[in-house]
Amino acid sequence: MPATESIAPIYPAGMLGPLPYLRREPLSFLFKAAERCGEVTRVEFAFKPHVAHLIRHPLDVEHVLVSNARNYVKQTRGYEKLRLVLGEGLVTSDGEFWKRQRRIAQPAFHRERIARLAPVMTAAAEEMLAQWEPRVGTGQPLDVAEEMSRLTLKIIGQTMLSNDVSTEASEIGPAVTVALAHAIRRTTNVLSLPEVFPTPNNLLFRRSLDTLDRVCLGMIAERRKDGQDRGDLLSMLMAARDEETGEGMTDRQLRDEVMTIFLAGHETTANALSWTFYLLSLHPEIEARLREELDQVLGGRPPRMEDLPKLPYVDQVLKEAMRLYPPVWMIARRSIDEDVLGGFKIPAGTFVFMSPYLTHRHPEYWPNPEGFDPSRFAPGKLERLPRCAYFPFSKGPRMCIGDQFALLEGRLVLATVLQRVRLSLVPGYVANPLPTVTLRLKDGLRMTLTSVERKATVHAMPEPQPQAVA
Numbered sequence: 001m002p003a004t005e006s007i008a009p010i011y012p013a014g015m016l017g018p019l020p021y022l023r024r025e026p027l028s029f030l031f032k033a034a035e036r037c038g039e040v041t042r043v044e045f046a047f048k049p050h051v052a053h054l055i056r057h058p059l060d061v062e063h064v065l066v067s068n069a070r071n072y073v074k075q076t077r078g079y080e081k082l083r084l085v086l087g088e089g090l091v092t093s094d095g096e097f098w099k100r101q102r103r104i105a106q107p108a109f110h111r112e113r114i115a116r117l118a119p120v121m122t123a124a125a126e127e128m129l130a131q132w133e134p135r136v137g138t139g140q141p142l143d144v145a146e147e148m149s150r151l152t153l154k155i156i157g158q159t160m161l162s163n164d165v166s167t168e169a170s171e172i173g174p175a176v177t178v179a180l181a182h183a184i185r186r187t188t189n190v191l192s193l194p195e196v197f198p199t200p201n202n203l204l205f206r207r208s209l210d211t212l213d214r215v216c217l218g219m220i221a222e223r224r225k226d227g228q229d230r231g232d233l234l235s236m237l238m239a240a241r242d243e244e245t246g247e248g249m250t251d252r253q254l255r256d257e258v259m260t261i262f263l264a265g266h267e268t269t270a271n272a273l274s275w276t277f278y279l280l281s282l283h284p285e286i287e288a289r290l291r292e293e294l295d296q297v298l299g300g301r302p303p304r305m306e307d308l309p310k311l312p313y314v315d316q317v318l319k320e321a322m323r324l325y326p327p328v329w330m331i332a333r334r335s336i337d338e339d340v341l342g343g344f345k346i347p348a349g350t351f352v353f354m355s356p357y358l359t360h361r362h363p364e365y366w367p368n369p370e371g372f373d374p375s376r377f378a379p380g381k382l383e384r385l386p387r388c389a390y391f392p393f394s395k396g397p398r399m400c401i402g403d404q405f406a407l408l409e410g411r412l413v414l415a416t417v418l419q420r421v422r423l424s425l426v427p428g429y430v431a432n433p434l435p436t437v438t439l440r441l442k443d444g445l446r447m448t449l450t451s452v453e454r455k456a457t458v459h460a461m462p463e464p465q466p467q468a469v470a
Helices: 019-024 026-037 058-067 077-086 095-109 111-115 118-135 144-160 166-188 200-226 233-239 251-282 284-298 305-310 312-324 403-418
Strands: 040-044 051-055 331-335 339-341 344-346 351-354 421-425 433-435 439-441 446-451
Touching: 019 026, 026 040, 026 051, 026 433, 051 058, 058 331, 058 339, 058 351, 077 166, 077 200, 077 251, 077 331, 095 111, 095 233, 111 403, 118 144, 118 403, 118 446, 144 166, 144 251, 144 403, 166 200, 166 251, 200 233, 200 251, 233 251, 251 284, 251 312, 251 403, 251 421, 251 439, 284 305, 284 312, 284 403, 305 312, 305 403, 312 403, 403 421
Parallel strands: 051 351
Antiparallel strands: 040 051, 331 351, 339 344, 421 446, 433 439
């Protein structure tokens, strides 16, 4: 079928295009666009490039991210604004510079190396549980989203940077929140004043960025001073030398990579865990089956790396939570040359948007798409679907370098926490997604803690039936 010249249906747009709607209700916009326009939606903006396309179908997503990835670069408005925070780190850089940085960082994420980090992850979760102990059974609520952020910050600091930054979590967490909100606001607001103007938002952003810079550059300065190779990611980056000049990375380059690790290494996993605990609290039958698996395999002891193949339901629960609430809800690219997507011509220099949040709910591939059903990820099922029907870590050459790290951390934390406590939503709590750079819970996650009584005898439980997410 030849590509049509009309490109795609045009989503209704005013003078500023869909930006006001995108700012107010970005997730709702995705579904209204797909409902109105199908697999490819053309939208128009007030800034250059004026035309963008939102694609939903897994095969089109695969074309952009995998089979024709060379034609689609990260030179988009969103990544431009994110560079205000991350600089030229692995997430935001492109071209030969990105390839070099990726080659340097890759050894830190080899499977064998990551496997050796499992005890650190489990120990950090155990320490968190010890701090929770005074609250268990009291009915005193806890913000689990904040706790997950603190925990994953501690884990990424200890494993990748050999530095426990959890003591500074009260500063780092709010600073990350402000920085990400600023990047999103800059992306969707055409009329923002440059950062040099002392507006309230700009001043708050500068203070937050100063906080993050102080932490990152402080670690770099300390490492340069002692000169010790600790075998972590930071040591690898500091030891790297340019093949032509023999020069190492500047403090600015190191800062950008460390800042990227802070965001990609703790923010995304914290969100994935928070949404998982939220979903389990809504579905006690799924939580009961999960606890049964943990009882049978672990019997109350902390999980180890070698236990994970025996805990398939833990893996299924985590992946299903990331299907419904992928930590990175939107991915953007810009076309270099003209292309065809979904039968429509895509001009050169066009923005292309792909949303895991939207594609993960494609009714053709995910029956009852709003239902929480971990059995979707039973062995062999995912392999029957198109490659990009599920892409919480992206796909192709720019797939997240830390995907295995995140999955290991998520499974170990779930297995450790759920053996000890039951987390229940406070009465009246309603979860509201907050789509910034990542998909957060807007008002945190207020939950109460009760202790878990282990069963002396474990009986098989019936397969839980999927239910729609409240």
